[in-house]
Amino acid sequence: MLSHLKVIDLAVGLGDYTGRLLAELGAHVVRVEQRACAAEHAVDIAWNISKTRVTLDLESASGREQLLSMAADVDIVIRNAVDKPVDHAALERRNPRVVDVVVAPFDPAGPNAARPATDLTLMARSGLANIVGDPDRAPMTLPGEQAYALAGAHGVVAALTALHARAATGRGELVTISAFQAAVLANYREPVMWQFAQRIGKRTGNLLVRGKSGVRQVWRCRDGYVTWSFVDNPAMMRSLVKVMNEQGVKSLLDDIEWASTLIADSPRETVEAWERIVEEFFSRHTRNDLARWSVERGFGLSQIDGIDDVLASEQLRERSMWRTITDPRSGKALKIPGPLFVTSGSGRNAS
Template sequence: MMLSHIKVVDLTRDLGAYAGTLLARMGAQVVTTGTTERDAAELAMDQYGKTTSDTPLLDLIDAADIVFRGPEDCPPELSPEALAKRNPKLIDVAILPFDAGRANDGRPATDLTLMARSGLMTIVGDPGRPPLTLPGRQAWALAGIQGAIAALTALNARAADGMGQQAQVSAYRSAVLANYREPLTWEWVGKVGTRTGNLLIRGKSGVRQVWRAKDGWVTWALVDNQPMMRATVARMAEDGMAGELAEVDWDAILVADMPQDVLQRWEGIVEAWLATKDRATLTVLSNKHGMGLSAISEVEDVLASDHLAARGLWEETIVAGKTVKVPGMLFREVGP
């Protein structure tokens, strides 16, 4: 495995714990000192592949390549300066709620508050309703991903000069960077995004993105993609359900400039047709004819996927006394 020669000491508790898991999934030897009261599903995400050890902590660090630390207070002997003196080749990555030394340094933070401050919750949900957050602990997961990237980047640099590095990752900044569109919109035009629900706003109007199929949900949108629109309407016409859409010259109009009431009328025709097809049938039609449609998988679909199973994605492990299915190795080496 690609990182089997790398030793990691994970001092995190919750925030930052995912960084060590990602390296463990790439084969690194990850020893954790963290304790947590989280449920089995969260432990599977943040602690999978890690081990504990009776070896004194400082001895582990002396032999380590990477150490991950969270926002928890640490004794003087575990400070970045002290560890750098003990092990000059050590890569020391701190994963914190906010940038150290900046305005919010030291303020309490949870995944929920970090998501809210990042702006992601501003654009998630339906208009006129309270903001929503995404499932799981997304800000913490994003920070863990950035922490793993920081460690691997420093590891690559160490291969050139033999020296360790110190890096800091902000969970708040990680979440803001994931919200790629809104910060740029604010910076360039001074506007803050809003919740649009099941609408993709283009031009003067908005078009639906998620639709009910016969056995679940699919994603598709009535947009200015003429080949896609012709392919979809042709399939509807085969079933005698295209209605007035069969008369539309898609090369002569801009969907983004169409009145909202016209779009809603057209979408009603599409909605009726999609509801007659199951997701598998719609997927086959889309792939064959270029309809631009994708099926939305439920959790059960992902776990039961023959495609993913054939690639060895899932592994079973016991976490907190429960058998759970978790993703396996991120990468697999292929022999000659």
């Protein structure tokens, strides 16, 4: 798809994912690593797969000159600062058509430009961490480095948008991405709530708040967890009750007229009484059984897979979810996600 594009990736950590996504789309991405920092910044396999790696001493004048020579024949440069290891003007003199994408923690022209940041601090500062976790415990962050991933995805959109503009103007441009802003935009509800109502959202944990009440979303079953909730959908509710009846469970749920019951307006105490009945039922059955009944009867339940389930999934394997690579550090075979994009019907990488 993007096999005609050449990319130099100078990013370290933040911005790595921009190069990874472009590489998965078919671009030839060269990751330039500084010799002086090689030990400190070990290769992140997940985010730097599909890139060609070269080493340059960018602390030296000769190394920077080599970089500028390489940049004379590329479409995109990805880095973390507008002035390192060379400034945009130097890149532009060598290649007026280059799209220079800077993925930084904060707006390089803003008051926090020089402020250090990590994925954890970006998640906290953006407010994303504040809405993750149980309400009676401390905030939590999400698995992995989600703020970095969000910024990386924004970097791809920015790069491709600038390339589209270049097609019209014939010139490249400097594009800056704020990882902080990317994380804030992902947390769309809380900033909007504050802007228009001056309200700060609260963590709700395993409770999806609807109207005056709330409903549980994740449930323990006999061999793990499933996700389901009471919904204002009479057909789905009747389907679950019917399955429960067939499995020998008779309860007050049998007598509820779901077509005239609005769960969002039901008292939380009432919903909790209903949930205790469902909780007992789910706890006696396996994820597979519950999921199979849901598919057959349509009551909207999904099983939650663990890591081993995901790795062993025949469905994911048939859809090219995994690839096996050799760890350049240990020489061991590793199974990692990918390819990220597959062409329709071919089963091959979109590149």
